[in-house]
Amino acid sequence: MSSYASQADEIEQARQRIASAYDPRLLESAGHEMIDLLVSQLESCQQSVGNVLNWNSPGENVAEAARLLATGKNDGEEKSLSDRVRLLAETMLARGQNLQDPRYIGHQVPASVPLAGLFDAIGAVTNSVMAVYEMGPWATACEISLVEEIGKLIGYEEGAFSGFITHGGSLANLTALLTARNVALGESWKEGVSGTDPRPVIIAHGAAHYCIERSAGILGIGTDQCLKASLDDRGRIDVEKLEALIIEVQSKGHPIIAVCASACATPIGAFDPLHEIADLCEKYEVWMHVDAAHGGAACFSDRYRDLISGLERADSMICDAHKMMFVPALCAFVFYKNREHRFEAFQQNAPYLFDPSAPDIMEYDSGLKTIECTKRAAAFGLWGLWSAFGKELFADLVDVTFSMGQVFYEKLRAASDFQVLHKPECNIVVFRYLPEGLAERGADQIGEFQLRLRRKLIESGEFYIVPTSFEGVAALRCTVINPLTTPEHLDELMNALREQGRDLL
């Protein structure tokens, strides 16, 4: 046999091995099995049968993941493929964090609506992507229809705004601030930031999410040039001080790339006074950006939309559907008030991508607007959920979870052994457990106790809450972002903290 024929033969054998992986019967059997496993997991979580967080040390988990990876083929010879797939799926479910357990009251990542995950799964199994319209015509259409509806709910003028989806709030803020930088500095895209003197600055909410300062670092502005706006006693931007800062910075000749407000800011969920900030930005001709990753979804709610009043005046804003729209990560929206800014972030030449024979379609080529070239059909989950239940579902989700912030606040205030550190505006509550004997100790000891208490609690699997720092001292932080979390769960959380705390003291 010639070498060419031998090679053809080997390729044919490889092709046959591959065929089993692409067999529709495997998709069928494994798919139905996975659905059953997921349903069973959802039931257990909702009923709090197991642990919230399945705690294993990093070393232990990594060793197990590596072991399963290494034994792929060998185990396959002993067991059937379907047994192997089942084992892998069970392992994934057994060793993770269970957001669907109502005792998950932790980070701003939701117990997403399971149906949204199924719509996302259609994208995953078919590998639906975007970049150019023809690669994802339907994904593009879903995304655009959502952008239009959400933009209008925010209050942007129909036909005048533009938007897109990207992979997460950090990337969304980065892209919007890149646009702001390019608009503010003229030729910085081509020439770089290096020619600019005095140095350009970004003014951000004093407790903005870390990705805002990071954006300054990434964009060549420098984190030292990310100035922090002073906050008032409710954790919101102090507008008078902001005006003074703008005047000072402009008088020294520093270009201001953007004022970045928060709706809400991460630490205690404080919503900035957007109208007053917009007034200043108009007066001093500065780009207004709002990080509404968490709070933007208040646009769905009659009860809470006042929190984001003025958002429609922002030159750019971002909102994570994978937070308060309860879809799986990642699905973050970026909006520009003026659609003429939609191509400001990037310029590129890629003949193999963008077809010059169809210029009308370039408007629909997502890659021209996003850092991603190939992009997942990240709209599928939200589009499917909305089209199945109507947008009223999102109002309900915001209303139920935001209202629980107030409920929890009142419970904490009524308890003499808890210290609640702010009046919540939404579903984020920061507090400390301060039993008798601890309150009189120094701040360091109080803070250290909170951290140890939390770690003990989460490793027990009873509840999941997160650590933070409030006025320089460690504290506990909850976000009620599972709509099945009830007032009773919050009572139980307080009791669990008391019990775990007793052991610690």
Next chain:
Amino acid sequence: MSSYASQADEIEQARQRIASAYDPRLLESAGHEMIDLLVSQLESCQQSVGNVLNWNSPGENVAEAARLLATGKNDGEEKSLSDRVRLLAETMLARGQNLQDPRYIGHQVPASVPLAGLFDAIGAVTNSVMAVYEMGPWATACEISLVEEIGKLIGYEEGAFSGFITHGGSLANLTALLTARNVALGESWKEGVSGTDPRPVIIAHGAAHYCIERSAGILGIGTDQCLKASLDDRGRIDVEKLEALIIEVQSKGHPIIAVCASACATPIGAFDPLHEIADLCEKYEVWMHVDAAHGGAACFSDRYRDLISGLERADSMICDAHKMMFVPALCAFVFYKNREHRFEAFQQNAPYLFDPSAPDIMEYDSGLKTIECTKRAAAFGLWGLWSAFGKELFADLVDVTFSMGQVFYEKLRAASDFQVLHKPECNIVVFRYLPEGLAERGADQIGEFQLRLRRKLIESGEFYIVPTSFEGVAALRCTVINPLTTPEHLDELMNALREQGRDLL
């Protein structure tokens, strides 16, 4: 009823409405139905029953997506929820691009292994995320185990390298180049790029993916400072000219942030001579970066791994698993040869995220290494697939599809009415259809014909291929990235081009 009681009542009603969306029975019925739809779709695609691309104009698709979005609740009253969900899923499948059809021979986005999509779906339905270890302990473990294995296959020294997954090749290249910038320029993260003079430059493969030049724009370096390395007649970096360019740039005092090689470059899939480039980078003490988004997976293949020999000498490199590892988008790896660089890209302070009481665990907090804060469990698809089939599957996938590039090349060369424009090194082939009567016309007409021919072909749904430009004239481009595409499909593609071309001439 008091206003407080009335509010509590409304919240309770909202809670009840929400419950139906979280009902495990809905997940069960809709989930099994979706699996059946996906299986049926996969079968149709594999048998080429329908169109590859379901072409509808952007306007038409957007109108339909908006209509379904707007009618969510109303239609729900007429039909059952399960009918509605089925309709939505069917619409998603009916209006997309079908990568699983072997006549999809288009962009570098694979017909992913369906099972990988199912493992991803576990992440989507449970909303598995990362950022801090405790939010995704198992996702973290899967990612780390993959990083370790792939890094070793590439040839990095065990224990000395580091890596992570991010959302796409563009973001991966951006993150690696951010690290290179921070290393090269010292204080640029804090101080910005603005202090630097003469301006820093990036030297990139002359036909590097557009995201490299974009990175220069984003990072404050400026796209004008992204210098293009000259290419040889095979489309690879010309090493002699590269050395001359490095010497010239350094002699003028410009810091070189990185030399960016490609493995392979997008236009014709040319692999740069990595050892020779590494020699230069060592000699002149320049950071070597390799965009191995497409070709990195050659590390699995005995037959093709020579193409990336020297990759293990790159200071940083990226590789998209959602290309030649055949998992759904997005799953891109970044590697640093020296693990001490893993925290160079970012610095931040986020007390609500990173727990100072558990410093050992910060090594496992993915958010410290990635632009994403919250990140999908993007490793699930690849980890599950590898653990089910073993890494031999990836060797087979590379071997089968890369070998088809050569097969197609030979077919095109043998046909007098086709012009093949390069000898392929992998599964990317660029060519023109040049029937009698066209060949003697001017380049503009020849190019325009290719674009019109392609558009006609793809809108017919018969095949999906993409446009490109070769030496300034439009051409056709195929990537064989569905392992079910056989030599017979390539014959049929050539015949389809002939038939569609006849109508056009």
